[in-house]
Amino acid sequence: MHTAVLAHGIGPGDEVITTPFTFIASANAAIFAGAKPVFVDIDERTYNMDPGRIEAAISPRTKAILPVHLFGNPCAMEAIMDIATEHGLAVIEDACQAHGATVGGRRVGSFGTGCFSFYPTKNITTAEGGIITTNDDQVADRARLIRSHGQRERYYHEMIGYNFRMTEIQAAIGLVQLGKLEQFNAARRAHAEYLTARLKGVVAPIATPGCEHVYHQYTIRVPDRRDALADHLREQGIGTMIYYPVPVHKQVAYQRLGYEDHLPVAERASREVLSLPVHPALTREELDHIVEGVNSR
Numbered sequence: 001m002h003t004a005v006l007a008h009g010i011g012p013g014d015e016v017i018t019t020p021f022t023f024i025a026s027a028n029a030a031i032f033a034g035a036k037p038v039f040v041d042i043d044e045r046t047y048n049m050d051p052g053r054i055e056a057a058i059s060p061r062t063k064a065i066l067p068v069h070l071f072g073n074p075c076a077m078e079a080i081m082d083i084a085t086e087h088g089l090a091v092i093e094d095a096c097q098a099h100g101a102t103v104g105g106r107r108v109g110s111f112g113t114g115c116f117s118f119y120p121t122k123n124i125t126t127a128e129g130g131i132i133t134t135n136d137d138q139v140a141d142r143a144r145l146i147r148s149h150g151q152r153e154r155y156y157h158e159m160i161g162y163n164f165r166m167t168e169i170q171a172a173i174g175l176v177q178l179g180k181l182e183q184f185n186a187a188r189r190a191h192a193e194y195l196t197a198r199l200k201g202v203v204a205p206i207a208t209p210g211c212e213h214v215y216h217q218y219t220i221r222v223p224d225r226r227d228a229l230a231d232h233l234r235e236q237g238i239g240t241m242i243y244y245p246v247p248v249h250k251q252v253a254y255q256r257l258g259y260e261d262h263l264p265v266a267e268r269a270s271r272e273v274l275s276l277p278v279h280p281a282l283t284r285e286e287l288d289h290i291v292e293g294v295n296s297r
């Protein structure tokens, strides 16, 4: 993501519009390039950036919109692309949690410049690392330079770059994983549908109509005593996680940078969300155990 932001020529003095309800790396990508992340609040149903709030955040310094397809649920890409086109902005999609997800039959990461993480917990992995997808030859060329010390030809450096190369060993793992992506995603989707049909007293995740959610996380909303439910599930051997307990603009690292935003929808979500197991290896018995755990609180 750092490479993608740099490859779009974004730097000091520029602004990048993104969501506060994400893993911190989404916003850090702008900071690494010397630019400023500007946060817009989220849609309370999807947890993704609310496209209705983007235009108010655009300034003469805005260079890009950086939507995050959180939990594997695609953002409202048609609305986001319309705004970007109208204002001449780049779109950098954080698809780190959404390998294979679609909007109107089109894959995420193909609308703007796509960034995919292959960290071990992701829908597919290369142990560490990730890739950028783009149809823009200039972005691809700059990204190639940035990832390998700014050299097109060995020891001739056109720009200051980094060593962000993926190893051949990781790529070999990734190719085999890629062949399993559809099967992994189908299992995640089936597990999500099974849970949604049976869970009671909690708000299940929604799949936006016309979009294919790939359930990197199955995240429920528990407005009443979320932490007590997490404790209750832990006692029965059911692991849960809170993604994310602190929105990015409230992180100590961002407070130190002077962020004072109040983004109530994201802040409330961080107090109410709870992610349940949804990984492809779950058995029917384990899914039933999760359902009983949630419904018996």
Ligand SMILES: Cc1ncc(COP(=O)(O)O)c(C=O)c1O
Residues within 6 Å of the ligand: 022, 023, 025, 026, 068, 094, 096, 097, 117, 118, 119, 128, 129, 130
């Ligand atoms: C939404 C999001 N963006 C960015 C990242 C960063 O990816 P990586 O850990 O591969 O640097 C992650 C996951 O780790 C993520 O979930």
